Amino acid sequence: MLLNALLPLLVSVGYATASSILFSGGTVIAFNYTTESLDVIRNGSVLVVDDRITSVFRGDELGGQMIPEGTEQVNITNKIIAPGMIDTHKHGWQTGFKTLASNTSLVEYFNRYGEFPADGLLNADDVYIGQLAGIYEALNSGVTTILDHAHHSWDPATTEAGLQASIDSGSRIFWGYTFHNVTNFTIDEQLVHFRELATNASYGGTPTELAIAFDSFGPNPNLRQVDAIVGLATEFNVSAITTHSLQGPWGYENSPEDLHALNILNLSIPIIFSHASFLTAAGATLLQSTNQFVSITPESEMHYGHTHPHSHLIQSQAALGVDTHFTFSGDILTQARLWLQAVRKILYIQVLDRWHVPANNPMSACQAFLLATRNGGLALRRNDLGVIAEGAKADLVVWDGEAPSLLGWVDPVAAIILHASVGDVRHVVVDGKWKKRDFELVVESEGGYEGVKERFLASARGLQRKLWEKPVFAAAEGGSFPSGYAFEDAVTVDILRGDGDGYGSTFVEVG
Ligand SMILES: *[C@@H]1O[C@H](CO)[C@@H](O)[C@H](O)[C@H]1NC(C)=O
Ligand SMILES: *[C@@H]1O[C@H](CO)[C@@H](O)[C@H](O)[C@H]1NC(C)=O
Ligand SMILES: *[C@@H]1O[C@H](CO)[C@@H](O)[C@H](O)[C@H]1NC(C)=O
Ligand SMILES: *[C@@H]1O[C@H](CO)[C@@H](O)[C@H](O)[C@H]1NC(C)=O
Ligand SMILES: *[C@@H]1O[C@H](CO)[C@@H](O)[C@H](O)[C@H]1NC(C)=O
Ligand SMILES: *[C@@H]1O[C@H](CO)[C@@H](O)[C@H](O)[C@H]1NC(C)=O
Ligand SMILES: *[C@@H]1O[C@H](CO)[C@@H](O)[C@H](O)[C@H]1NC(C)=O
Ligand SMILES: *[C@@H]1O[C@H](CO)[C@@H](O)[C@H](O)[C@H]1NC(C)=O
Ligand SMILES: *[C@@H]1O[C@H](CO)[C@@H](O)[C@H](O)[C@H]1NC(C)=O
Ligand SMILES: [Zn+2]
Numbered sequence: 472m473l474l475n476a477l478l479p480l481l482v483s484v485g486y487a488t489a490s491s492i493l494f495s496g497g498t499v500i501a502f503n504y505t506t507e508s509l510d511v512i513r514n515g516s517v518l519v520v521d522d523r524i525t526s527v528f529r530g531d532e533l534g535g536q537m538i539p540e541g542t543e544q545v546n547i548t549n550k551i552i553a554p555g556m557i558d559t560h561k562h563g564w565q566t567g568f569k570t571l572a573s574n575t576s577l578v579e580y581f582n583r584y585g586e587f588p589a590d591g592l593l594n595a596d597d598v599y600i601g602q603l604a605g606i607y608e609a610l611n612s613g614v615t616t617i618l619d620h621a622h623h624s625w626d627p628a629t630t631e632a633g634l635q636a637s638i639d640s641g642s643r644i645f646w647g648y649t650f651h652n653v654t655n656f657t658i659d660e661q662l663v664h665f666r667e668l669a670t671n672a673s674y675g676g677t678p679t680e681l682a683i684a685f686d687s688f689g690p691n692p693n694l695r696q697v698d699a700i701v702g703l704a705t706e707f708n709v710s711a712i713t714t715h716s717l718q719g720p721w722g723y724e725n726s727p728e729d730l731h732a733l734n735i736l737n738l739s740i741p742i743i744f745s746h747a748s749f750l751t752a753a754g755a756t757l758l759q760s761t762n763q764f765v766s767i768t769p770e771s772e773m774h775y776g777h778t779h780p781h782s783h784l785i786q787s788q789a790a791l792g793v794d795t796h797f798t799f800s801g802d803i804l805t806q807a808r809l810w811l812q813a814v815r816k817i818l819y820i821q822v823l824d825r826w827h828v829p830a831n832n833p834m835s836a837c838q839a840f841l842l843a844t845r846n847g848g849l850a851l852r853r854n855d856l857g858v859i860a861e862g863a864k865a866d867l868v869v870w871d872g873e874a875p876s877l878l879g880w881v882d883p884v885a886a887i888i889l890h891a892s893v894g895d896v897r898h899v900v901v902d903g904k905w906k907k908r909d910f911e912l913v914v915e916s917e918g919g920y921e922g923v924k925e926r927f928l929a930s931a932r933g934l935q936r937k938l939w940e941k942p943v944f945a946a947a948e949g950g951s952f953p954s955g956y957a958f959e960d961a962v963t964v965d966i967l968r969g970d971g972d973g974y975g976s977t978f979v980e981v982g
Contacts, residue, residue, distance in 0.1 A: 490520075490521060490543075490903065490904075491518065491519060491520040491521070491538075491539045491541070491542040491543065492518075492519045492542065492543045492545060492865075492900070492903070493516060493517075493518050493519075493538060493542050493543070493544050493545065494516060494517045494518075494519075494545045494547045494552055494867070494869065495515075495516035495517075495544065495545070495546065495547065496514060496516070496546055496547055496548040497514075497515060497516075497547030497548060497549070497550045497551065497552050497869070497872075498511060498512070498513055498514075498515065498550070498551045498552070498872065498883045499511070499512040499515035499516070499517055499527060499552050499859060500551065500552070500553045500554070500840075500859060500883055500884060500887075501515070501527050501858075501859045501860060502554070502845060502858035502859055502860045502863075503860070504854070504858075504860060509837060509840070509841070509884065511882075511883055511884075512527065512528075512529050513529070514529060514530050515527065515528065515529050515530075515552075516528050516529075516533075517552055517859060517867065518536070518538065518542070519865040519867070519900065519903050520539060520903070521865075521903050522678075522864060522865055522902040522903040523855075523862060523863065523864060523865055523903065524859060524860065524861060524862065524863050524864070524865050524867075525861060525862075526861060527859055527860065527861055545869075545898070547869055549872045549873050550869050550870060550871060550872045550873075550897065551869070551870040551872050551880075551883040551886060551887065552859065552867060552868070552869050552870075553613075553844070553859070553867070553868050553869075553870060553883070553887060554615075554844045554845075554856075554857050554858050554859050554863075554866060554867065554868070555613060555614065555615025555616065555844075555857075555866035555867060555868050555899065555900075555901065556612075556613050556614045556615065556616075556791075556802070556803035556804065556807075556843045556844055556847070556857075556868070557614070557615070557616040557617075557790060557791075557803065557843065557844060557846075557847020557848060557850075557851075557856060557857050558609060558614050558616065558617045558618070558791070558792050558793050558803050558847070559618045559713075559743055559745075559764070559766035559790040559791065559792040559847050559850050559851070560618060560620060560713070560743070560745040560746075560766040560768050560792025560793065560794050561605070561609075561617050561618070561619050561620070561792060561793050561794060561796060562586075562619065562620055562621070562622060562623075562794070562795060562796075563601065563602040563605035563606060563617070563619050563621070563633065563636075563637070563644075563796075564593065564597075564598045564601045564602050564605070564621070564622075564623040564633055565584070565589075565601065565605070565795055565796065565797040566601040566602070566604045566605035566608065566796065566797060566927070566931070567593075567597060567600075567601045567604075567797070567927070567930055567931035567934040567935065568584060568797040568798075568931075568934065568935070568938060569797045569931065570797070570979070571584070571797065571935060571938060571939070571979065572584055572795075572797065572798045573798065575774075575775070575798065576775060576776060576946075577721075577775035577776055577777055578944070578946050578952065578958070579944040579946075580775060580795070582944040583938070583941060583943075583944050584795070584797075584938075585622075586622035586623070586649070586651060586653070587651075587653065588941075589625075590625050590653045590654050590655075591625070591654065592934065592937055592938065593623065593625075593629060593934065594628075594629070595628040595629050595631070595632035596632070596930065597930045597933070597934060598623045598629045598632040598633045598636070599632040599633065599635060599636045600636070600923070600926050600927045600930045601927070601930065601931070601934075602619075602623070602632070602633045602636035602637060602640075603636040603639060603640055603923060603927070604923060604924075604927040605796060605801065606636070606637065606640040606642050606644065607640065607912055607914070607920065607923060608796065608801045608802075609642070609793075609796075609801055609802065610640070610642055610899055610901070610906045610907060610912065611893065611896065611899075611907060611912055612801065612802030612803070612804065612893035612896060613802065613803075613804065613868040613870075613893065613896040613899060614793075614801075614802060614803050615642060615643055615866035615867075615868070615899065615900075615901045615906075616642075616643040616644075616645070616847060616848075616851075616856055616857070616866060617642065617643070617644050617645065618645040618647065618682065618711060618713055618743060618766070618792070618850075618851065619633075619637065619644055619645065619646050619647055619682075620647050620649060620684040620713050620715070620745065621633050621634070621637075621646050621647050621648060621649055621684065622649040622651060622684065623649075624648060624649045624650075624651065624653070624656065624661060625653050625654070625655065625656055626655055626656045627656070627664050630648070630664065630668075631668070633646070634646050634648075634668065634673070634674065634679070635673075637674075637679045638673065638674050638677050638679045639916065641677070641678065641901060641902070641904060641906060641915075642678065642679075642901050642906065643678040643679070643680075643856070643864070643866060643901055643902065644678070644679045644680070645679075645680050645682045645710050645711050645851060646674070646679055646680070646681060646682060647682040647683055647684035647711065647712075647713050648661075648665050648668065648681065648682070648683055648684065649683075649684040649685070650662070650665075650683070650684070650685045650696070650700055651685075651686065651687075658696055662699050662700070662703065665683075665703055666703065668681070669681055669703070669707040669709075678901060678902045680709075680710040681707065681709050681710060682709050682710050682711040682712065682713060683700060683703070683704050683709050683711075683712045683713070684712075684713045684714065685697075685700055685712070685714055686714055686715050686723070686725055687725075688714055688724075688725045688729045688730050688733060688735075689724045689725055689726060689728075689729025689730070689732070689733075690722070690724050690729065692729070692733065694733075697733055697735075701733075701735050701738070704738070704740055705738065705740070708740070709740060710740075710741075710851065711740065711741045711742070711743060711851055712738075712740055712741070712742045712743070713742070713743040713744075713745060713766075714730075714742070714743075714744060714745065715745050715746060716744040716745060716746055716747050716748070716750075716765075717746055717748045717749070717777050718748060718749035718750065718751070718754075719748060719749030719780075720952070720954060720956040721748065721749070721777060721952070721954055721956075722952070722953065722954025722955065722956065723954070725744065726744075726750070726751070726754050727744065727750075727753075727754040727755075727757040727758050727761075727763065728751070728753060728754055728757065730742065731757050731761075736757060736761045736763060737761045741763065741764070741850060741851055741852040742761075742763045742764075743763070743764050743765070743766050743790075743850050743851075744758075744763070744764070744765045744766065745765075745766045745768065745792060745794070746765070746766070746767070746768060746771070746772055746777055746779065746794075747765035747766075747767075747779075747781075747782060747785070748772060748777040748778055748779060748780070749778075749780060749781070750765065750781045750782065750785060751781075752781075755781070755784065755785045755788070758785060758788040759787075759788060762788070762852075763788065764788050764789060764790055764846070764849065764850035765782065765785060765788060765789045765790075766789070766790055766791065766792035766850065767779055767782045767786075767789050767790070767791055767792070767806075767810060767842075768791070768792040768793060768794040768806065769791070769806050769809045769810040769813055770793070770794075770799045770800055770805065770806055770809055771792075771793070771794035771795060771798075771799070773809075773813075774798060774799055776961075783814045783817055783818070783834075786814075786838070786842065786846075789842065789846060789850075790842060790843075790846040790847040790849070790850040791803055791806045791807060791810065791842050791843050791846075791847065792806070793806060802893045803843045804843070804887070804888075804891065804892075804893055805893075806843070807839045807840065807842060807843040807888055808839070808888060808889065810839065810842070811834055811836065811838075811839035811888065811889075814833065814834045815832065815833055815834055818833035818834070819833065836882075836884055836885045836888040836889055837884050839888050840884045840887065840888050843888075844857040844858065845857045845858055864902060865900055865901075865902065865903040866900065866901050866902065867898075867899070867900045868896055868898070868899050868900075869896075869897045869898035869899075870883075870886070870887055870891055870895050870896060870897065871895045871896075871897040872886070874891070874894075874895040876890050876891060876892060876895060877890055877891055877895060896910075897909060897910055932981070935981045936981045939979065939981040946958040
């Protein structure tokens with residue numbers, strides 16, 4: 472009925488080569504730039520022309536705008552259309568290690584799974600297919616933009632493979648070329664290689680953009696390296712700079728203060744501080760005055776223990792990220808939910824610690840939704856990402872409002888943030904192109920997703936075999952972390968009466 476009502480409007484307006492999609496009759500979670508808040512439009516429609524949202528309207532209130540001839544009509548009655556989620560911190564190449572570090576620590580990660588121990592373990596094909604499979608995992612869950620701290624730059628071939636997979640995925644990837652000290656590829660060689668990649672710009676015209684990742688801004692930066700890297704960043708006007716920031720006993724600083732001391736915090740380029748564990752009050756003030764963001768990765772920070780003691784205090788300069796998706800959830804929905812409940816707990820405890828009873832709820836579902844969407848766009852200084860609004864990029868997710876987990880919803884934001892699972896993601900569109908349709912990934916390469924799966928599994932099995940042969944890491948008794956702070960065992964829990972943690976012998980079988 473709705474679509475019939477629209478038929479008279481189907482007139483040609485000269486989009487000869489445009490591709491357009493009209494999602495109609497659903498609930499739209501739209502963004503209002505004037506009020507900086509979400510507007511829910513019932514019986515709403517979203518018109519996509521090429522890569523942009525050109526119209527968002529209620530019922531048949533299309534106004535003067537025309538629906539281009541040949542527009543694909545998608546009936547989203549009883550469904551919720553929302554912006555795609557934004558992951559501001561990930562390492563896509565690690566997909567092949569999946570489930571191997573289910574109860575690891577950050578100390579073991581640095582010695583067994585990270586960019587340095589993995590140097591030499593993956594060839595270019597492993598990087599390519601791991602990155603691609605990781606991006607499809609994210610797309611399947613409704614993540615449409617990723618800032619990838621791409622530390623698979625072990626040589627030119629592995630580096631280019633991860634970039635190519637990002638491009639081939641068709642997703643929106645801010646691919647962060649990582650400058651780091653690895654065995655067979657010096658930072659000087661990386662600087663030359665970066666210039667070549669940035670000059671060739673093979674990602675031009677695709678949703679993939681070039682960014683830079685670097686983890687040695689402080690303490691004790693090598694000034695020549697920093698100058699060269701920041702010089703390239705400004706020369707090529709990269710889309711973002713990102714760094715791992717873990718202060719406190721971790722001593723892996725890269726703090727806002729460090730970048731400010733180098734006089735680079737106030738560049739026109741967005742800088743994203745991943746984790747920002749043990750962020751200081753002075754660092755938070757700098758983030759505000761320079762409009763730079765942190766990427767809170769709740770699950771990672773709890774899994775590994777870098778934690779986020781002050782992150783709830785700086786959420787207006789924060790977005791969400793996943794980090795090492797081989798160890799846990801690869802989706803932003805789970806991160807948003809975990810973080811929302813973690814923040815509630817932190818702030819409730821402050822009241823309870825005074826032996827008082829919390830009389831309100833300190834963080835709303837809507838705030839978690841904005842962290843997962845709009846704030847990711849703000850972190851990247853992209854007003855056109857993470858929102859449904861006229862002129863924004865057409866990066867969209869349609870949630871199945873009739874799924875058993877959602878049935879009965881009235882608040883679409885609460886439905887997604889607190890009730891949905893990624894299995895309820897029905898459609899995904901990036902840059903106006905279908906990436907998931909009726910619960911199936913749309914994969915254009917030969918063999919479709921089945922082909923990706925087969926190639927990925929062959930690579931993953933090989934990597935897992937090699938990884939499993941490496942000796943288990945145990946922190947030396949009486950030893951300390953590179954920061955100089957002493958190791959100490961955390962108390963472990965007892966789930967079983969008596970000894971043991973319930974693991975039999977067959978949990979990890981790498982044949
Ligand atoms: C859209 O879908 C709803 C629910 O499935 C259905 O009742 C309605 O008739 C459909 N509208 C059109 C125009 O096909
Ligand atoms: C945004 O909100 C303002 C104030 O309520 C309103 O006037 C305006 O029409 C809204 N914009 C859109 C696109 O809905
Ligand atoms: C939705 O809007 C269309 C177009 O105005 C109208 O025909 C239809 O009755 C509306 N549906 C509901 C459920 O309000
Ligand atoms: C962690 O999990 C692995 C299986 O994934 C198991 O082999 C290992 O014993 C576990 N370690 C601890 C400390 O529970
Ligand atoms: C570095 O290159 C040498 C010589 O080609 C090779 O034997 C070695 O395995 C490489 N190391 C790594 C970590 O890739
Ligand atoms: C790079 O790493 C090697 C080996 O880990 C180390 O010996 C060397 O000092 C490092 N170089 C720089 C410039 O950090
Ligand atoms: C850049 O393009 C040139 C010419 O096509 C090619 O030879 C070179 O390999 C490319 N370099 C990179 C890093 O893509
Ligand atoms: C750099 O890129 C941004 C985003 O694309 C753009 O807004 C800005 O004008 C560019 N800056 C320069 C100096 O070219
Ligand atoms: C960064 O630049 C803005 C705009 O010029 C200015 O208001 C702010 O004080 C600067 N912050 C720092 C830390 O320099
Ligand atoms: Zn990370």
